[in-house]
Amino acid sequence: MTSAPDTTIPRSAPSPAPGSGAVVALEHVTKRYGDAPPAVDDLSLTINAGEICVLVGPSGCGKTTTMKMINRLIEPTSGRITIDGEDVARLPAVELRRRIGYVIQQVGLFPHMTVTDNVAVVPRLLRWPAARIRERVDELLELVGLDPAAYAGRYPAALSGGERQRIGVARALAADPPVMLMDEPFGAVDPIRRERLQNEFLRLQAQVRKTVVFVTHDVDEAIKMADRIAILQRGGVLAQYDTPDAILAHPASEFVEHFVGADRGLKRLSLGRVRDLPLQQPAIVRVGERGAEALPKIAASADGHALVIDDADRPLGWIDAGDVAPDAVVTEEAATPGSPPLQPETTLRDALSAMLLSSVQLGVVVDGHDRVLGVVSVDAISDALRAPVDASRASIDGAGDGQAEASVP
Amino acid sequence: MREGQPFFRVDWVIENADVLARRIGEQLFITGIAIVIGFLLSFAVALLVRRYPRLYGPVLGATGLFYSIPSIALFVLLIPITGLSLLTAEIALVGYAMVILVRNIVTALRTVPPEVLEAADGMGYTASQRLWRVELPIAVPIIVAGLRIATVTIMGLVTIATLIGMGGLGYLIVNIGISQRFPTATLVGVTLVVVLSVIIDAALLFGQRRLTPWSAARGA
Numbered sequence: 001m002t003s004a005p006d007t008t009i010p011r012s013a014p015s016p017a018p019g020s021g022a023v024v025a026l027e028h029v030t031k032r033y034g035d036a037p038p039a040v041d042d043l044s045l046t047i048n049a050g051e052i053c054v055l056v057g058p059s060g061c062g063k064t065t066t067m068k069m070i071n072r073l074i075e076p077t078s079g080r081i082t083i084d085g086e087d088v089a090r091l092p093a094v095e096l097r098r099r100i101g102y103v104i105q106q107v108g109l110f111p112h113m114t115v116t117d118n119v120a121v122v123p124r125l126l127r128w129p130a131a132r133i134r135e136r137v138d139e140l141l142e143l144v145g146l147d148p149a150a151y152a153g154r155y156p157a158a159l160s161g162g163e164r165q166r167i168g169v170a171r172a173l174a175a176d177p178p179v180m181l182m183d184e185p186f187g188a189v190d191p192i193r194r195e196r197l198q199n200e201f202l203r204l205q206a207q208v209r210k211t212v213v214f215v216t217h218d219v220d221e222a223i224k225m226a227d228r229i230a231i232l233q234r235g236g237v238l239a240q241y242d243t244p245d246a247i248l249a250h251p252a253s254e255f256v257e258h259f260v261g262a263d264r265g266l267k268r269l270s271l272g273r274v275r276d277l278p279l280q281q282p283a284i285v286r287v288g289e290r291g292a293e294a295l296p297k298i299a300a301s302a303d304g305h306a307l308v309i310d311d312a313d314r315p316l317g318w319i320d321a322g323d324v325a326p327d328a329v330v331t332e333e334a335a336t337p338g339s340p341p342l343q344p345e346t347t348l349r350d351a352l353s354a355m356l357l358s359s360v361q362l363g364v365v366v367d368g369h370d371r372v373l374g375v376v377s378v379d380a381i382s383d384a385l386r387a388p389v390d391a392s393r394a395s396i397d398g399a400g401d402g403q404a405e406a407s408v409p
Numbered sequence: 410m411r412e413g414q415p416f417f418r419v420d421w422v423i424e425n426a427d428v429l430a431r432r433i434g435e436q437l438f439i440t441g442i443a444i445v446i447g448f449l450l451s452f453a454v455a456l457l458v459r460r461y462p463r464l465y466g467p468v469l470g471a472t473g474l475f476y477s478i479p480s481i482a483l484f485v486l487l488i489p490i491t492g493l494s495l496l497t498a499e500i501a502l503v504g505y506a507m508v509i510l511v512r513n514i515v516t517a518l519r520t521v522p523p524e525v526l527e528a529a530d531g532m533g534y535t536a537s538q539r540l541w542r543v544e545l546p547i548a549v550p551i552i553v554a555g556l557r558i559a560t561v562t563i564m565g566l567v568t569i570a571t572l573i574g575m576g577g578l579g580y581l582i583v584n585i586g587i588s589q590r591f592p593t594a595t596l597v598g599v600t601l602v603v604v605l606s607v608i609i610d611a612a613l614l615f616g617q618r619r620l621t622p623w624s625a626a627r628g629a
Binding site: 097111114168 | 522526530533621623
């Protein structure tokens with residue numbers, strides 16, 4: 001049974017538009033080490049231009065090996081890999097690699113080079129003129145959300161983990177390669193920062209439209225990031241290659257069903273995004289406002305709460321009438337912190353999980369600069385889900401699995 | 410000490426300023442040659458070990474063995490072959506410098522984090538670009554640290570080379586100070602060795618800081 005588009009949770013990721021990406025094709029690729037069973041076995045896979053293809057699977061499934069054969073950090077034993085029809089084995093390996101962006105979990109920034117020099121590595125290898133390199137570095141730092149004036153001259157040791165990861169992405173994008181390889185790029189950061197980096201990358205990808213091969217062992221990350229997921233099983237055998245929605249609705253085998261987890265009905269929540277929900281405007285009180293002004297707003301709000309924001313419109317927490325005296329000013333300390341802020345790219349699953357943990361069951365949605373855009377409610381998630389989940393239940397039940405019942409909150 | 414003579418004779422130091430200057434020159438010359446040649450040879454050996462990692466064990470074993478030979482014994486053993494010459498002194502001194510520097514440069518290159526090497530390969534550096542633009546610059550602080558230890562060590566050993574007629578500050582310490590029981594010369598010689606060592610050590614450290622501004626950013 002195929003899932004018709006109207007049975008899926010609306011996904012606002014646009015369909016692949018002509019971007020700067022290239023088609024990557026693996027044809028009967030095998031990698032063996034000595035007499036051991038193959039690490040990757042007769043793998044054929046075509047990755048569409050401008051799509052994010054996530055390679056996911058348990059350890060030992062050959063996902064990293066597969067990725068590294070594309071830029072020939074590992075040479076296949078047999079088979080062929082092409083980029084836009086061109087056999088990668090025909091190019092000298094170093095030339096090939098300069099045309100492919102590469103991001104790894106530990107980032108691997110060059111500690112002896114400034115941020116500028118790190119980002120400029122590939123353009124310099126390609127002997128771009130200095131003026132063009134300078135321009136490109138500034139452009140890339142802006143693109144990954146770092147102020148060139150503040151960051152260009154810093155050394156990696158003076159950066160936070162998240163900043164390093166962003167520089168790593170900028171470095172990989174420097175020479176505008178059609179293909180990017182990303183090996184667990186967000187695996188070494190804490191969950192909240194990882195969520196942000198994932199969202200940032202999705203926003204970036206919407207602009208640059210590279211063909212991205214993304215390796216992870218985390219199914220949730222795969223569902224969130226992928227246009228298409230390739231699930232590999234031990235020995236580098238392709239278990240299923242399809243859109244996240246299709247894989248969740250119709251796992252091709254018991255292995256896939258097991259791997260995506262018994263809560264795959266619930267995981268479909270990961271296909272919806274906060275930006276799909278109606279935004280509500282909460283009562284807003286700015287730090288420093290007089291209680292006499294704040295109290296009427298709190299009284300007028302639907303649930304007796306107001307969101308406290310700072311001078312830069314960043315959310316600080318929630319207050320109710322009991323937290324404010326009419327003749328005092330509202331302070332940051334009076335606010336009860338809510339759930340971590342949500343971003344438009346946050347999945348409904350992460351949003352729900354964050355909101356259920358906080359006392360005020362509203363999620364604050366912020367933009368890339370942490371400014372408040374509005375709030376979403378648990379009810380809105382439930383409303384957004386009801387129709388599509390009901391509609392798709394038939395197909396999940398058809399696959400012989402009653403788990404979908406559990407996904408209706 | 411000879412009868413009726415003060416322990417330290419400032420007038421001797423002033424009178425013999427030109428001799429002292431010449432001895433300092435000799436000291437620096439012998440040390441400099443040993444360090445420069447020792448460093449170049451060690452660098453070559455370290456690159457060989459980097460290329461053929463199986464050499465790592467044997468090379469470290471050989472240098473360790475060499476280090477265990479007492480320096481006086483080595484000078485004496487070489488005399489029948491190369492005579493009482495600068496060559497004899499330098500063979501031994503270069504050997505000791507290499508014991509320190511080979512191990513040090515090999516280790517320095519090995520401390521480059523694997524993810525940095527992987528990133529360098531993934532970016533499309535050729536093998537030699539990776540060595541010269543990534544691995545060696547990152548290894549500089551450790552290499553200079555080894556160079557500082559080697560220089561100070563060789564400075565000390567050069568004073569022993571006076572036993573095979575090499576002059577230097579060892580001549581003041583041993584041939585004049587000890588043999589002729591004239592403590593002023595010993596004191597001046599030892600002081601000069603210490604002062605020169607400290608100055609060279611500081612200069613190397615300063616040079617390293619200038620060369621690797623990024624290493625100061627660590628932990629900032």
